[in-house]
Amino acid sequence: MAIRVALYSSASEVDRLGHSDRLPRFNASDFEAQRADLYPCALASDGQVLARCSLWWSEAPPYQHHHVGTIGHYAAADDAAAAAVLSEAQTRLQAAGCTIAIGPMNGNTWRSYRFVTDAGDLPPFFLEPTNPPEWPNQFLEAGFSPLASYFSAINNDLSQRDARMQEVAKRMEDAGVVIRSAGFDLHRELPAIYAVSRISFRQNFLYTELPESAFIAMYEPVLPHARQQLVLLAEQHGQCVGYLFSIPDYAQAARGAPVDTFIVKTVAILPYHELRGLGSLLVSRAQEIGQSLGFQRCIHALMFESNVSLNISHHYASVMRKYALYSKELRA
DSSP: OOOEEEEEOSHHHHHTOOBOTTSOOOOTHHHHHTTOSBEEEEEOTTSOEEEEEEEEOSSOOOBTTBOEEEEEEEEESSHHHHHHHHHHHHHHHHHTTOSEEEESBSSSTTSOBOEEEEOOSSOOOTTOOOOOTHHHHHHHHTTOEEEEEEEEEEESOTTOOOTHHHHHHHHHHHTTEEEEEOOSOGGGGHHHHHHHHHHHGGGSTTOOOOOHHHHHHHHTTTGGGOOGGGEEEEEETTEEEEEEEEEEOTHHHHTTOOOOEEEEEEEEEOOOGGGTTHHHHHHHHHHHHHHHTTOOEEEEEEEESSHHHHHHHTTTOEEEEEEEEEEEEOOO
16 A cells, blocks of 8 residues: 655644544644644555654753654554654654654653553553554654653552551651642642642653643643542641642443542652652552542552652552653754
8 A cells, every 4th residue: 555644734734634443533623732843644545644643843841962852642553654654753853953752742741641561451541541552563663762661550459558657647747747638629729739740840751841821721621530538738837748639540430330449640749858758648648548438449650660659659559551651863
């Protein structure tokens, strides 16, 4: 089958394309809403899209000395189309002055990024990114290599307790830290959550700044699904210094099963020495509250494979899924 690559630069152009039914649906408005620069597509002879991606170079995360370009909104119906669209993506990023391509990433780490590389035996959880196993292999075939690793873990026994948390709780109390569940109006908690996030995440891998309005807009669609008891805020002298955001696993309901699992999506703590251990304490408290609400399991979701996240998770949970982010250096 003859394949040609075409380039598009507006949501209206993307919206007119006919995508193969072997590709997941793409919301063309995301191209402009997420401020992508270009949309390369591999097209069959009948004009049907067989592979696609969006490219970002005007707004991309910092990484070492590089000018980063990112490849996101990726999908491919077969390996030949994947090779064509990824080759064109690299050419266009290089022409834009990029010295490294990183993907899959929809522009930055606030949006969807990384591939599932080891799916394990458990079904996807609510809001978890999914992909066919062929997609990461297509990146490898195009010369990309893993840049960062991530994992999700599951705790099947919420009655477990970490003996270290008694000492941590006493230190937090002595430091004036109070932990509470969020109020019923979760929207009112978002400015404090944002203030902690932008400081706590600043040292995170590939961090980019996000305006408060964009942060709130990102969280608002999720708030109706949240249980306020499972959103925890840690306050010191009236100031929010840490939080934990979790949500029930509504993917279970979509499968016709009871919702007996909740997902710890985000834990963020201000980088103060006296707050050491607060993240682990928040996870411990969330699991206790979850058990009291009738949940049986907890998923620690999409954690960067670092000593901190492993230390928080391994006391309770075992790895259920692995993910990776890929990169390839481009010639100047």
